[in-house]
Amino acid sequence: MSLPMSRRSVLRGAVVLGAAAAVSPLLLTGTAQAYPWSRTLKEGSTGADVTELQIRVAGWAADHAAQSRVSIDGEFGPGTAAAVRRFQAAYGLGADAQVGPGTQAALNALEQSDGSTVHFNFSEFTDRDSGTFNGGKVSAATAKENARRCMYKLEALRKKLGNKPITVNSGFRSIAHNAEIGGASDSMHLYGTAADLNVPGVANKTVYQKAETCGFSGLETYNTDHQHVDSRADLGRSWWWENGTV
Numbered sequence: 144m145s146l147p148m149s150r151r152s153v154l155r156g157a158v159v160l161g162a163a164a165a166v167s168p169l170l171l172t173g174t175a176q177a178y179p180w181s182r183t184l185k186e187g188s189t190g191a192d193v194t195e196l197q198i199r200v201a202g203w204a205a206d207h208a209a210q211s212r213v214s215i216d217g218e219f220g221p222g223t224a225a226a227v228r229r230f231q232a233a234y235g236l237g238a239d240a241q242v243g244p245g246t247q248a249a250l251n252a253l254e255q256s257d258g259s260t261v262h263f264n265f266s267e268f269t270d271r272d273s274g275t276f277n278g279g280k281v282s283a284a285t286a287k288e289n290a291r292r293c294m295y296k297l298e299a300l301r302k303k304l305g306n307k308p309i310t311v312n313s314g315f316r317s318i319a320h321n322a323e324i325g326g327a328s329d330s331m332h333l334y335g336t337a338a339d340l341n342v343p344g345v346a347n348k349t350v351y352q353k354a355e356t357c358g359f360s361g362l363e364t365y366n367t368d369h370q371h372v373d374s375r376a377d378l379g380r381s382w383w384w385e386n387g388t389v
């Protein structure tokens with residue numbers, strides 16, 4: 144399912160909002176505030192705010208193809224610092240790895256009021272049968288959180304592709320729906336950490352190559368009609384890049 148124009152800008156138009164909601168029921172409401180950063184974060188900082196920072200810069204894990212990821216562990220080490228520098232450079236900020244008000248504002252600008260990111264909605268990641276995050280291999284709350292983390296990596300991917308809109312064809316899947324469509328029995332879609340992407344006007348190989356720098360630890364071959372990405376290493380699994388490093 145892809146539309147020629149930015150799907151998000153269409154969905155946000157007041158005129159079609161009702162129709163869109165009827166097609167795709169939105170069950171998801173959530174926290175309605177920007178993350179309350181309360182201090183400048185830098186190397187050596189620890190805590191829940193560092194964890195949130197790591198989630199948000201995880202898509203800036205590497206400059207070049209590398210099986211490298213930002214550990215989501217609440218400890219601001221060199222890997223987090225490097226990711227912050229890349230994020231800062233990409234968003235026109237001084238790349239000093241100090242996460243103060245300017246960088247915090249840039250991070251919050253990527254967030255929507257329901258906790259999703261500015262270019263992605265939870266409704267794009269819910270199970271295509273039920274419109275929920277229920278029925279997978281983890282709780283609905285965990286699946287939704289994994290989808291949120293995926294969104295931040297996709298924001299980085301989108302930025303690296305020159306702000307090309309990314310369509311998510313499949314995000315979270317229930318066990319039942321995954322079986323219906325012949326998905327792998329332990330598919331990362333069952334955990335909410337996977338997404339199948341289409342980027343109109345961009346070759347899948349290019350999407351794959353950019354995804355190699357975004358901390359994704361599961362990449363399906365690019366010779367398909369979509370590009371699968373997932374973060375299985377965040378779940379303690381081994382890396383799987385089907386094409387290797389391209």
Ligand code: ZN
Nearest residue numbers: 337338339371
């Ligand atoms: Zn997939």
